Amino acid sequence: xxxxxxVVRSGxxxxxxxxxxxxxxxxxxxxxxxxxxxxxxxxxxxRPDLAVFTSRIAVAQALGAGAPAGLRRRLEGVRIxxxxxxxxxxxxxxxxxxxxxxxxxxxxxxxxxxxxxxxxGVLWPCGEDASEELxxxxxxxxxxxxxxxxxxxxxxPADPSIAREIAERPFAAFAATSPSALVxxxxxxxxxxxARLRGTPAVALGPATQAAMxxxxxxxIETTSAARFADLIEMLAGLAGGVAPK
Numbered sequence: 333x334x335x336x337x338x339v340v341r342s343g344x345x346x347x348x349x350x351x352x353x354x355x356x357x358x359x360x361x362x363x364x365x366x367x368x369x370x371x372x373x374x375x376x377x378x379r380p381d382l383a384v385f386t387s388r389i390a391v392a393q394a395l396g397a398g399a400p401a402g403l404r405r406r407l408e409g410v411r412i413x414x415x416x417x418x419x420x421x422x423x424x425x426x427x428x429x430x431x432x433x434x435x436x437x438x439x440x441x442x443x444x445x446x447x448x449x450x451x452x453g454v455l456w457p458c459g460e461d462a463s464e465e466l467x468x469x470x471x472x473x474x475x476x477x478x479x480x481x482x483x484x485x486x487x488x489p490a491d492p493s494i495a496r497e498i499a500e501r502p503f504a505a506f507a508a509t510s511p512s513a514l515v516x517x518x519x520x521x522x523x524x525x526x527a528r529l530r531g532t533p534a535v536a537l538g539p540a541t542q543a544a545m546x547x548x549x550x551x552x553i554e555t556t557s558a559a560r561f562a563d564l565i566e567m568l569a570g571l572a573g574g575v576a577p578k
Contacts, residue, residue: 436558
């Protein structure tokens, strides 16, 4: 019987779109759905000097077909910075070429931007639960940051089958793609299941998810250096003893 792994994701894309690891049984659960947050910009809204995107979902909600027309107009011709290759690819898919592409985290994006940004207007389309790390870092450099919420994550109902799976046939490893996905998982478990997961090898997609795992006492955590599903799959397969897809 192959080892089993649990993946909890909060995004719209399956972690295993490119194929699941060989020799492993994968249980994937979706913790949240995505709900657009709409708001039309007034004609007098300031044109930013820079726009930053930290997720594919933000790109779809700010620049996709259903995005507010005023927001799309404000972003026309603006210099764009992206966190992660997936976000950069989403921008290219809607016809926008990012000028800056940083690997996988707010810290990496700050490293790629100028240390002094006094007076620069930065527009940040993001999710309701986005960390303030990026905006605080930009403001310390003198930038004026407009944090524009364009979507929120709506938690799915608790899934009692996960607790049964953990109790009856423990997972060889598990992964979470975001802090919100981990919180959803954790809140749906009892003390015994949480204790078992604390001793289960885990993979965190990025440092924010790693921090959330540490807060909950998970003892062994591997963390992707960038927010790439391929890295998560490779680490998960290694922990569980499977072979990552090529």
